[in-house]
Amino acid sequence: MSRKEPLLGALKACILSLQADKDPITDRNIHLTSLCDILEIILRKGIRQPVLGLRRRDYWHWLEQLPQLDPCSGLIQVSIALEKTIACKKLLTAQGRGRHYIRLALNQKILAVIIQHLRHxxxxxxxxxxxxxxxxxxCFAEPFLSLLLVLSQMNFTLDLQNSSFLDESWLLPVCETYDTVPCRELGMVLRYTDxxxxxxxxxxxxxxEAxxxxxxxxxxxxxxxxSLRNAQRGEAQTVLQKLRGKPLSFEMIRWKWHDGTVYGPMLPHLQLMQKEIPNFQLQCDNKSNKVMEEDGLREDRLLYSLRFLGKMNIGMYGGKEVLDVGIEKVLEQNLPPQEVLFDVKETEVICLKNNSTQVLFHHHFPEISSVGHRLNRRTLFAYCVANSPETPQTTSFDCLVYESNFVEEANEIILRIAAGFRHTEWFV
Structure with missing residues (x-):
């Protein structure tokens, strides 16, 4: 009677569940954590531990040796992936690096190649x-390789930047980017814990707060x-001082998980914070779960209901003189209008897909070089935005065109964006 391995059956069932879902497979897929957990158990099963020596072997330790012990041309992609994992400053343990490498290998469809080289x-x-x-x-390795080949045909798009909790868990937090214009004080009080x-x-x-x-x-x-993973006390302030006067982009790990509860692996850290700061209390994001009303209100803000007509690169100059040319080029594309909601804030404009929370465009005023409308069709307006504002010597500009229902509304939006330029002074 042939032997059976329950782990292979569990892996096959997990792959079938993933195949039943729509591509691509992202971090939000409910079967992803189970897949990664099973793969890790298989890679760890039967590892011989050295009799002498303090370091316990994990699968990462043979992964990092593979290119040196099997230096063939077929391992170029494997070696590059290995270098990316080693270079990631957010990983502090062999477990974290091994998990990051598995996720990277799923994205790059090379997990089967790695195991083949290991066996040889x-x-x-x-x-x-x-x-x-x-x-x-x-009799187990061959079916395992076959299942890995099936995985290599699937489309994984995992966020490899979201890796700071891989040392502790396969379950990853909500990780978002917060972009802000230069200002004297952001208004965040920081605490270094763990x-x-x-x-x-x-x-x-x-x-x-704004x-x-x-x-x-x-x-x-x-x-x-x-990276501020494993940060020393005062390190964030040092980084901010070096970036003084420049646009800032923060990688934020949210305490709240997708289902609205506290992200589990963060609980011990938050409990320690509460001991250190008696009045510490988590702050809720009141806007994340609100449903957009039909009258265009969201978080008590009036959003303009517009039609986005398209965008077009207009070259190295983004002054108001090129707006007419940019609008004409966009109209020549004859693209179907897209219903959007448009928000003009104190320091930025945000364009949202209608009936959705999906952000189509998010531009801070320092990125916008000009704004205006067409004289012969005043419900149309456009603004030019820099592609790479951090390198002004080599940047080019895109012209984004919108259509309003009323001339007065288009004028109001133009005036609000123009007024916004005065709120984005650069400080050095």
Missing amino acids: TPRLIEWYDPESSILAIE RRVFVSEVIAGSQA DECVYVGDIIDGINGI
Whole structure:
């Protein structure tokens, strides 16, 4: 009677569940955590631990040796993926690096290639017990490889930047980006707990409160691409000082998970915060669960109901003189109008897909170079926005065109955007 391996049956069932869902497979897929957990159990099963030595072996330890022990041309992609994992500053443990590598391999469809090379590298396959390991037993290894080949045909689009909790859990938090214009003070009070940077207070009347994108209990995971995982006390302030006068992009880890409850792996950190700060209280995002009303109100703000007609690159100059040309080029595309909701805030404009929370465009005023309408069709208006405002010497400009229902409404939007330029002074 042939032997059976329950883990392979569980893996097959998980893959079938993933196949039943629509592509692409993202971090929100309910079957993803189970898939990754089963893959990790299989990769760990039967690893022989050294008799002497303090370091316990994990599958990451053979993964990082694979390119050196099997230096063939077929491992170029594997080596590049390995370098990306090693370079990730958000990972502190072998478990975290191994998990990041599995997610990266799923994205790049190379997990089967990795296991094939492992099985043909004697010095590494010897790490596994031939009596208990799925990778070392032929009748198990072949079906396992077949299942991995099925995975390589599936479309995974996992967010590899969201990796700061992989050391602790496969379950990942909600990770969002908060972009803000330069200002003297953001208005966030920070607390360093367990080598993470928590927001312990949002000051009333500050830029952070006005933007409604930062909440007490959230973690600042990075600023402008600089990781704050494992941050020393005062490190965030040092980074902000170096970036003074520049637009800021914060990677925020939310304390609230997708279902509205506290993200589980963050609970021990938040409990420690509560011990250190007796009056500490999580701040709720009141806007995230509100449903848009038919009259265009959202979070007590009036959103303009417009039609987005398209955008077109207009070259290296984005002054008001090119607006007519840009509008004409967009109209020549003859694209179907898209119903949108348009919000003009103090420092930015946001364009949302109608009947959805999906953000189509989000531009801060320093990125916008001009705004205006056509003289012969005054319900049309447009603005030019820089593609790469951080490199003004080489940037080009896009012209975005909208249509309003009324001339008065279009004029109002233009005036509000023009007034917004005065609220985005650059400080050095």
